[in-house]
Amino acid sequence: MPPRSILITGCSSGIGLDAARSLHARGWRVFATCRQQADCDRLRGEGLESFRLDYADEASIAAAVAEVVERTGGTLDALFNNGAFASPGAVEDLPRDALREIFETNLFGWHDLTRRVIPLMRAQGHGRIVNCSSVLGLVALTWRGAYVSTKFALEGLTDVLRIEMRGTGIDVILIEPGPIATKIRENAIAHFEKWIDWENSARRDQYVALRGRLYDRKTKKDAFELEPSAVTAKLIHAIEARHPKARYFVTTPTYLMGFARRLLPTRALDWLIARG
Numbered sequence: 001m002p003p004r005s006i007l008i009t010g011c012s013s014g015i016g017l018d019a020a021r022s023l024h025a026r027g028w029r030v031f032a033t034c035r036q037q038a039d040c041d042r043l044r045g046e047g048l049e050s051f052r053l054d055y056a057d058e059a060s061i062a063a064a065v066a067e068v069v070e071r072t073g074g075t076l077d078a079l080f081n082n083g084a085f086a087s088p089g090a091v092e093d094l095p096r097d098a099l100r101e102i103f104e105t106n107l108f109g110w111h112d113l114t115r116r117v118i119p120l121m122r123a124q125g126h127g128r129i130v131n132c133s134s135v136l137g138l139v140a141l142t143w144r145g146a147y148v149s150t151k152f153a154l155e156g157l158t159d160v161l162r163i164e165m166r167g168t169g170i171d172v173i174l175i176e177p178g179p180i181a182t183k184i185r186e187n188a189i190a191h192f193e194k195w196i197d198w199e200n201s202a203r204r205d206q207y208v209a210l211r212g213r214l215y216d217r218k219t220k221k222d223a224f225e226l227e228p229s230a231v232t233a234k235l236i237h238a239i240e241a242r243h244p245k246a247r248y249f250v251t252t253p254t255y256l257m258g259f260a261r262r263l264l265p266t267r268a269l270d271w272l273i274a275r276g
Helices: 016-025 039-044 060-073 096-124 146-162 184-195 204-215 229-240 252-263 266-274
Strands: 004-008 027-035 050-051 080-081 129-134 170-177 246-249
Touching: 004 060, 016 229, 027 039, 027 060, 039 050, 050 204, 050 266, 060 096, 080 096, 080 229, 096 129, 096 146, 096 170, 096 184, 129 146, 129 229, 146 170, 170 229, 170 252, 184 204, 184 252, 229 246, 246 252, 252 266
Parallel strands: 004 027, 004 080, 027 050, 080 129, 129 170, 170 246
Antiparallel strands: none
């Protein structure tokens, strides 16, 4: 029997990189994709099969799926949608184009890729589609309106797809991490600088503190922060278990916020989140 195969996005670092390395070690055939060719070259040097896939580039998505089809003869056992970025700033300061940019990568690209692999899974009669959402797909948090909106949208789209795929042999699964040690904060700086005119904002004084969190060198872990391997552990269950869960929470904050969202009235939840 050929090894099981999985396509993973966002493998240059963090969650995607840990998942690619770990599943490769478990005997999976891993297609570890990245936005930048240099990162793909580095992963190929580790013995992984790696090629470009940029969610914001439709042509690269089509080319990546064609590459998988060529290498496997038209099969794929699992897809892990993972690559995403944050664009911090107050909602009132987010230009329309800032939302267009983040939705292209964090939602539209995921949807495009997923649609392209469903026919492969449908033809073979099975498959696992795993979307890496966030605790911020369950609850909102200040300064993160752009990212939160993409994750809320992803949650809804994934829920509908899961229901629609009943009876096809294709399981659709969400993983919802809280704080994980990745480069998402570091990578968000460029988007903040591109879109937020903070010096002319009504919230200028508040942005001073936000800029400190973005720019200051991180010297310790955030509260309850876990390593990317915690996400990989849930991913392994999602793609290997005979009966996977529809949702996998990762980190204490996700469990707490999932519980609080069900239990508390909206205003009480707002108060709790505002207190940090």
